Amino acid sequence: MSADRIPLAGVIGHPIHHSKSPRLHGHWLRKHGLRGHYIPMEIAPDDLADTLRFLPKLGFVGLNVTLPYKERVLELADLVTDRATLIGAANTLIFRRDGKIHADNTDGYGFIENLRQNAPDWMPEAGPAVVLGAGGAARAIVASLLDSGVPEIRLTNRTRIRADKLREDFGQRVHVVEWVQAGNVMDDATTVVNTTSLGMVGKPEMRVPLDGLRPGTLVTDLVYTPLQTRLLRVAAEQGCTCVDGLGMLLHQAVPGFERWFGMRPEVDESTRTAVLG
Numbered sequence: 681m682s683a684d685r686i687p688l689a690g691v692i693g694h695p696i697h698h699s700k701s702p703r704l705h706g707h708w709l710r711k712h713g714l715r716g717h718y719i720p721m722e723i724a725p726d727d728l729a730d731t732l733r734f735l736p737k738l739g740f741v742g743l744n745v746t747l748p749y750k751e752r753v754l755e756l757a758d759l760v761t762d763r764a765t766l767i768g769a770a771n772t773l774i775f776r777r778d779g780k781i782h783a784d785n786t787d788g789y790g791f792i793e794n795l796r797q798n799a800p801d802w803m804p805e806a807g808p809a810v811v812l813g814a815g816g817a818a819r820a821i822v823a824s825l826l827d828s829g830v831p832e833i834r835l836t837n838r839t840r841i842r843a844d845k846l847r848e849d850f851g852q853r854v855h856v857v858e859w860v861q862a863g864n865v866m867d868d869a870t871t872v873v874n875t876t877s878l879g880m881v882g883k884p885e886m887r888v889p890l891d892g893l894r895p896g897t898l899v900t901d902l903v904y905t906p907l908q909t910r911l912l913r914v915a916a917e918q919g920c921t922c923v924d925g926l927g928m929l930l931h932q933a934v935p936g937f938e939r940w941f942g943m944r945p946e947v948d949e950s951t952r953t954a955v956l957g
């Protein structure tokens with residue numbers, strides 16, 4: 681790409697209208713007075729491979745990837761980071777000058793940065809973590825918690841086989857707990873994370889018993905619509921430290937923005953306001 685060409689980035693998915701990324705990146709571009717555009721693109725499954733090869737020719741420097749393509753882009757990329765390989769999915773692509781597509785996963789980074797910013801006293805190594813859910817997002821959460829020094833993860837999922845698979849992939853610090861037992865393994869946990877879609881607008885409410893939560897436990901929810909889920913509300917009433925899921929979405933976008941537009945953006949209150957509209 682020539683030096684005077686305006687850098688383009690965007691997010692691909694199917695559907696894409698729900699994505700908050702255009703609002704987020706647009707806010708950062710305006711705030712920092714940068715040249716560049718960030719565009720949502722709904723791509724049909726059959727067009728994915730051609731699109732990835734064609735967009736760099738139009739001046740695209742990279743993409744965010746959302747459902748249902750986070751796994752498939754790994755096969756289409758030329759270089760995949762170790763963490764994206766371990767997680768089995770990528771959310772950030774960089775189109776390099778040499779024509780190669782580089783795939784990374786920044787979800788775990790976003791998850792941990794959100795906790796560091798909003799619960800600075802959180803000590804991952806202080807005790808066991810309970811992770812609810814074993815879907816796509818859970819893999820990044822488990823990887824990042826293990827990386828942060830959590831001594832034990834109690835992983836529980838409605839469909840047990842998905843949790844067993846994570847244990848197989850992530851090793852002995854992961855212990856699978858039956859879904860019906862989820863409420864019974866929280867009393868000595870210092871971290872509790874919901875990675876299921878329960879509690880999200882349009883989905884069933886989370887019914888896991890929460891009376892075992894101890895004051896001071898860090899409780900966080902990946903669901904951010906609504907911001908205040910039942911899990912966070914009950915946890916706050918019980919004296920837990922609560923962090924909502926919006927910050928993860930904001931922080932996971934930082935590395936991509938920096939690579940594409942050449943400036944590391946801040947995640948602050950104005951970022952949240954801009955994204956929430």
Ligand code: NAP
Nearest residue numbers: 813814815816817818838839875876877880902925928929
């Ligand atoms: P996914 O792969 O579809 O996994 C969904 C998870 O929710 C699975 O563990 C599933 O259990 C569980 N689940 C769904 N319905 C359930 C029910 N009725 N009872 C019990 N468990 C149920 O989705 P995902 O990509 O992991 O995303 C999960 C949530 O995280 C979504 O709400 C998503 O918006 C959110 N998320 C947030 C961020 C962020 O930046 N804050 C990033 C990624 C994802 P089964 O295996 O039994 O089906």
